[in-house]
Amino acid sequence: MPLGQLFLELGVVILALALVGRAAGRLGITPIPLYLLAGVGLGAFMHLGRAPEEFIHVGAEIGAVLLLFTLGLEFTSQELRESLSKQRNIGALDLALNFPPGLIAGWLLGLPPMACVLLGGVTYLTSSGIASKVLSDLGRLGNRETPVILGVCVLEDVAMAVYLPVVAALLLGGTLVAIGVNLIVALGVFALTFFLALRYGHLLSRALNVPSDEALLLGVLGLVLVVAGAADLLKVSAAIGAFLVGIALSGEVADRARRQIEPLRDLFAAVFFVFFGLQLNLAQVPDVLLAATLLAVVTAATKFAVGWIGAARAGVQTRGRVRAGATLIARGEFSILIAGLGLGLAPQLGPLAAVYVLLTALIGPVVTRFDAPIAAWLTRPARPATSN
Amino acid sequence: MVKLDETPLPGVGMRYDFDSRSGKRVGVITHRDGRREIFVARRDDPDACAESIVLADDEAEAVADLLGGSSVTRRLETSMQDIQGLAMDWLPLPDTSPFVGQLLGSTMMRTRTGTSIVAVMRGQQAVPAPGPELTFERGDVVVVVGTAPGIRQAAALLRGTP
Known part of the structure; x- marks a missing residue:
């Protein structure tokens, strides 16, 4: 294929994403579900050539790698330890309320057991990207309920550190014994990485921390891709390898790497969502529509409860509690990512997760916008009692 | 002396706020990237921000000077x-x-x-x-x-x- 045509098609795709992103900004919602829709639309109406399709595929894989790498980067911070000690209970409640619905839904749908575990992850993870963007865009960082929301997101990251190696081991498959061995190996590798990151992370960080921003970017990106590639060759997901690199980096180099990698991540993550949309088989959507809707409604309620209880414990009033609950509803990048890991196990996981993310991402902002009437409605039974 | 509340915002930075004598909560958020954000809470819903303004480095310094704030503590943080x-x-x-x-x-x-x-x-x-x-x-x-x-x-x- 001539280079000109490749550029033309890629350019059209990225321009379409830019338009979608602007529309999302105008509507005050997150662009992620719209990127998915754009991917679906591209798949339906535009036939990409082989070369752009391949490029988008590779770009999507890089996007997944960078998404988890930046998640890992958040890890070594002091904030994490503070959140862990302060909001442990609410984090446990979050896990107890939001993981089982996916797990049970998977079982009811007759998915293979591993796909059920993945679906649990899909419903568990609030989109920290969406939450932090909503908070900063709407000027809500100063709100009293905001530390609760951010704390829940951080604790979910911690849970990911245990969940991901489990997933990696389960995906390797095999007999029950083999899975058990893999599980122990995977957890061992993660524990070792944690230990090394805490003990010797500063050495790696110092080795990578060069004054030149360019050299830093190239060094970090190179390392991430090398480890991700090695992980993939070992049949562990590449994205999980990248997560480990993120954990190992700390301090100043982590801060700088985050700033340098962020634009790249945004670009490739958008490509990732488009690719996910492109891959969707539209014919499967009607089959999963009911399940996805029910799941979205149930888990919107459970997430809302987590935010409500967390904010209440922080001494926040009703309206703030509603906002905290509503902000946590939206699932996003990590749900899609986890569903993507299991497409080989259960193809219906793809459309199910896509529709699910789309619905939760719509429910969240709508509930937030009507925080005042909802708060009034929720406290309605209490009112006559107090006035009497 | 005003009693400042210090709350870490994971992934964002640090929030400092206090209940002002005028009856509204006032605060400053220091973002990890150095931006400052000033906010004032709403009167009818004290948990929410009525208005927040993000200030760049130089703007924050100008406002601090106008308010006669201590440049001492601010510089201390960096050193x-x-x-x-x-x-x-x-x-x-x-x-x-x-x-x-x-x-x-x-x-x-x-x-x-x-x-x-x-x-x-x-x-x-x-x-x-x-x-x-x-x-x-x-x-x-x-x-x-x-x-x-x-x-x-x-x-x-x-x-x-x-």
């Missing part, structure tokens, strides 16, 4: 990062300081605050390692080394409000 537990700061001697025209020794800086005066900047010139016999003049800038709380005390001492 603190260099060496754990050790801070260094340039404290301009206010014209109203009780030590203008007095001997350096009369401040009893080390005894009172645990900090040392390592230099005095006078105009374009520096007096390194000044002895107790040095006399302070208007416009001097005193360079002190010590712990961060010690330096805050030193600044207060030089202002005459220990």
Whole structure:
């Protein structure tokens, strides 16, 4: 294929994403579900050539790698330890309320057991990207309920550190014994990485921390891709390898790497969502529509409860509690990512997760916008009692 | 003295706020990337922000100057990062300081605050390692080394409000 045509098609795709992103900004919602829709639309109406399709595929894989790498980067911070000690209970409640619905839904749908575990992850993870963007865009960082929301997101990251190696081991498959061995190996590798990151992370960080921003970017990106590639060759997901690199980096180099990698991540993550949309088989959507809707409604309620209880414990009033609950509803990048890991196990996981993310991402902002009437409605039974 | 609440915002930075006497909660968020955000809470819904403004570095500095805020503590934060537990700061001697025209020794800086005066900047010139016999003049800038709380005390001492 001539280079000109490749550029033309890629350019059209990225321009379409830019338009979608602007529309999302105008509507005050997150662009992620719209990127998915754009991917679906591209798949339906535009036939990409082989070369752009391949490029988008590779770009999507890089996007997944960078998404988890930046998640890992958040890890070594002091904030994490503070959140862990302060909001442990609410984090446990979050896990107890939001993981089982996916797990049970998977079982009811007759998915293979591993796909059920993945679906649990899909419903568990609030989109920290969406939450932090909503908070900063709407000027809500100063709100009293905001530390609760951010704390829940951080604790979910911690849970990911245990969940991901489990997933990696389960995906390797095999007999029950083999899975058990893999599980122990995977957890061992993660524990070792944690230990090394805490003990010797500063050495790696110092080795990578060069004054030149360019050299830093190239060094970090190179390392991430090398480890991700090695992980993939070992049949562990590449994205999980990248997560480990993120954990190992700390301090100043982590801060700088985050700033340098962020634009790249945004670009490739958008490509990732488009690719996910492109891959969707539209014919499967009607089959999963009911399940996805029910799941979205149930888990919107459970997430809302987590935010409500967390904010209440922080001494926040009703309206703030509603906002905290509503902000946590939206699932996003990590749900899609986890569903993507299991497409080989259960193809219906793809459309199910896509529709699910789309619905939760719509429910969240709508509930937030009507925080005042909802708060009034929720406290309605209490009112006559107090006035009497 | 206003009672400041300090709340970490994971992934964002730090929030400092207090309930002002006018009845609204007022606060500043320091973002990890150095931006500052000022916000005022709503009266009908004290948990929510009525308005918040993001300030760039230079704008934040301008507002701090307008409010007569202490540039001391702000600069301390940056110098603190260099060496754990050790801070260094340039404290301009206010014209109203009780030590203008007095001997350096009369401040009893080390005894009172645990900090040392390592230099005095006078105009374009520096007096390194000044002895107790040095006399302070208007416009001097005193360079002190010590712990961060010690330096805050030193600044207060030089202002005459220990």
